[in-house]
Amino acid sequence: MGRKLLLEKAHIENIRSYEVYRKEGGYRSVEKALKTLTPDQVTDEVKKSGLRGRGGAGFPTGMKWSFLTKPEGVPRYLVVNADESEPGTFKDRYLMEFIPHLLIEGMVTSSYALGSNRSYIYIRGEYAWIAHILEQAIEEAHQHGWLGKNILGSGFDCNIYVQRGAGAYICGEETALLESLEGKRGNPRIKPPFPAVKGLWGCPTAVNNVETIAALVPIINEGGEEYAKIGMGKSTGTKLISACGNINKPGVYEIDMTISVEEFIYSDEYCGGIPQGKKLKACIPGGSSVPILPANLLLKTAKGEARMMNYESLADGGFATGSMMGSGGFIVMDDTQCVVKHTYTLARFYRHESCGQCSPCREGTGWMEKILWNLETGKGRSGDIDLLWDIQRKIEGNTICPLGDAAAWPVAAAIRHFRDEFEWHVTHPEEAQKRNYGLAHYADPLSVSVA
Amino acid sequence: MKPSFTNEQLQEVQRLVSRYPQGREKSALIPVLHLAQNTFGGWLSTETMDYVATLLQIKPIEVYEVASFYSMFNLNPVGKHVLEVCQTGPCMLNGSDSIVDYIYERLGIRPGETTPDGQFTLKTVECLGACGYAPMLQLGEHYKEHLTKEKIDALIESCIAKSAALN
Numbered sequence: 001m002g003r004k005l006l007l008e009k010a011h012i013e014n015i016r017s018y019e020v021y022r023k024e025g026g027y028r029s030v031e032k033a034l035k036t037l038t039p040d041q042v043t044d045e046v047k048k049s050g051l052r053g054r055g056g057a058g059f060p061t062g063m064k065w066s067f068l069t070k071p072e073g074v075p076r077y078l079v080v081n082a083d084e085s086e087p088g089t090f091k092d093r094y095l096m097e098f099i100p101h102l103l104i105e106g107m108v109t110s111s112y113a114l115g116s117n118r119s120y121i122y123i124r125g126e127y128a129w130i131a132h133i134l135e136q137a138i139e140e141a142h143q144h145g146w147l148g149k150n151i152l153g154s155g156f157d158c159n160i161y162v163q164r165g166a167g168a169y170i171c172g173e174e175t176a177l178l179e180s181l182e183g184k185r186g187n188p189r190i191k192p193p194f195p196a197v198k199g200l201w202g203c204p205t206a207v208n209n210v211e212t213i214a215a216l217v218p219i220i221n222e223g224g225e226e227y228a229k230i231g232m233g234k235s236t237g238t239k240l241i242s243a244c245g246n247i248n249k250p251g252v253y254e255i256d257m258t259i260s261v262e263e264f265i266y267s268d269e270y271c272g273g274i275p276q277g278k279k280l281k282a283c284i285p286g287g288s289s290v291p292i293l294p295a296n297l298l299l300k301t302a303k304g305e306a307r308m309m310n311y312e313s314l315a316d317g318g319f320a321t322g323s324m325m326g327s328g329g330f331i332v333m334d335d336t337q338c339v340v341k342h343t344y345t346l347a348r349f350y351r352h353e354s355c356g357q358c359s360p361c362r363e364g365t366g367w368m369e370k371i372l373w374n375l376e377t378g379k380g381r382s383g384d385i386d387l388l389w390d391i392q393r394k395i396e397g398n399t400i401c402p403l404g405d406a407a408a409w410p411v412a413a414a415i416r417h418f419r420d421e422f423e424w425h426v427t428h429p430e431e432a433q434k435r436n437y438g439l440a441h442y443a444d445p446l447s448v449s450v451a
Numbered sequence: 452m453k454p455s456f457t458n459e460q461l462q463e464v465q466r467l468v469s470r471y472p473q474g475r476e477k478s479a480l481i482p483v484l485h486l487a488q489n490t491f492g493g494w495l496s497t498e499t500m501d502y503v504a505t506l507l508q509i510k511p512i513e514v515y516e517v518a519s520f521y522s523m524f525n526l527n528p529v530g531k532h533v534l535e536v537c538q539t540g541p542c543m544l545n546g547s548d549s550i551v552d553y554i555y556e557r558l559g560i561r562p563g564e565t566t567p568d569g570q571f572t573l574k575t576v577e578c579l580g581a582c583g584y585a586p587m588l589q590l591g592e593h594y595k596e597h598l599t600k601e602k603i604d605a606l607i608e609s610c611i612a613k614s615a616a617l618n
Binding site: 129168169186337342 | 470472475477478479480481482484485509513516517520521522523524538539540541543544545576578579580581582583584585589592593
């Protein structure tokens, strides 16, 4: 049983209310930070903790904060990214819905560290009821003196506001999010300048994921060094994993990044195995953008070591034989699922969500979707797979924001590991309409073409 | 009839605008569009968007370009009850296709269509962040998860009952 730092108390009755949350030790980290630490000391604790951004990129949070410029007389902002939209990811929703004060508590301390007197939570528009829950929590925090003017007599003022988006995956990209918060279309900005220099309304801004900011609470309570002792290597602390697809127990799990992928999928404490006695075919371990892995490479690295649920191990082997931790959206596919069809739904997703600024992404995503639809519906042609490969290669790295890469990677990985299944769709168009390819690719368990 | 908020709603607009520094009132655009769509029949007509532009003292084009970018804003009339079925990867793995088929069987509408009586619109949408509770759909501000045929039957009945109660 691993340690839980964020969701340990999420199941206590009425923990959503201020009274219960406070009685369970809530807001202690704010007291500690504002009364005994300077803003820079808070940032130092975050650096010591080794905390890495939980939104997907895994960039060290303390380092990101240290980039924030502090020109005299210019306001600074903290913006929490709650635009959770990566297919397979529903962890922030869970945290905000069941233990909303944890985010507010983390935000007060983070705002203090960054010098933000006005902080925002940008939440995806569809999570309307969660926006209400957060506003309620903010109101309670105000009433009890954790927000507003001169918090705890420290001289620090802070207000938090919730901003709902309106349906756009791209607004999870930090500069698109800022554009949206300014009341514009969610078109990503060219970087540099980075938000740490020119962010919201041209002011220095830190944009951090919900789970990242919530982690401030245990980091300040226990100290950065203690937090860093949990986990493995550069994967410190705990990580929320949202597990879905073909598993017995879909849901949100907090893991301490020392367990194996095999344990995570098959143990009753977590996913509880594959339903109806079916076999594991493939898995996308970190949200739809990260490479899909066939079962053999998922459970063991190419070197034959057990693959662990942490940043380094999931990425072991690079994109040739590994994947990424990403956002923690863990999508499991059983042996009756079709990789071509699944990849088609993801290609359609990225075409729908492309903002249209950059031609390679705007045109390429639609083109890939059409080809994948043809393959899936038995109209594929022999050159289609190479064409797909070519298109995704020309999108990757050629766009303003990472959505282009995010659209290219799932297609590339599906072809890399399941090329035989794609070819079978071309050579057996009628049969492919009646049945799925199953696990035939395991005839050669390590047939991995290294790009 | 020209769209017009009540005094109470105008106060809500003021509250939304007050959340940003002075001179940054445009930031309230998306929240105000949500309010407008909820108030004026579930969609944003040109008149409604022009009204929002007047309220926030911005150009109408600044409203149109935003309203047309975000998928939650409807630029055409929709039924009283909009069923938005998620169809992205994880929901597909758990049978979202059969949910769309069953709604067609029940209501005779395909994605993008509205029933002739103006009661129901069916939309397919991309990932709503409910992957572990698939298949699912969004109805107004609520998520309906772990869908089955029985649950869809009950949902349709409750929508019809709600409409009848309002008439």
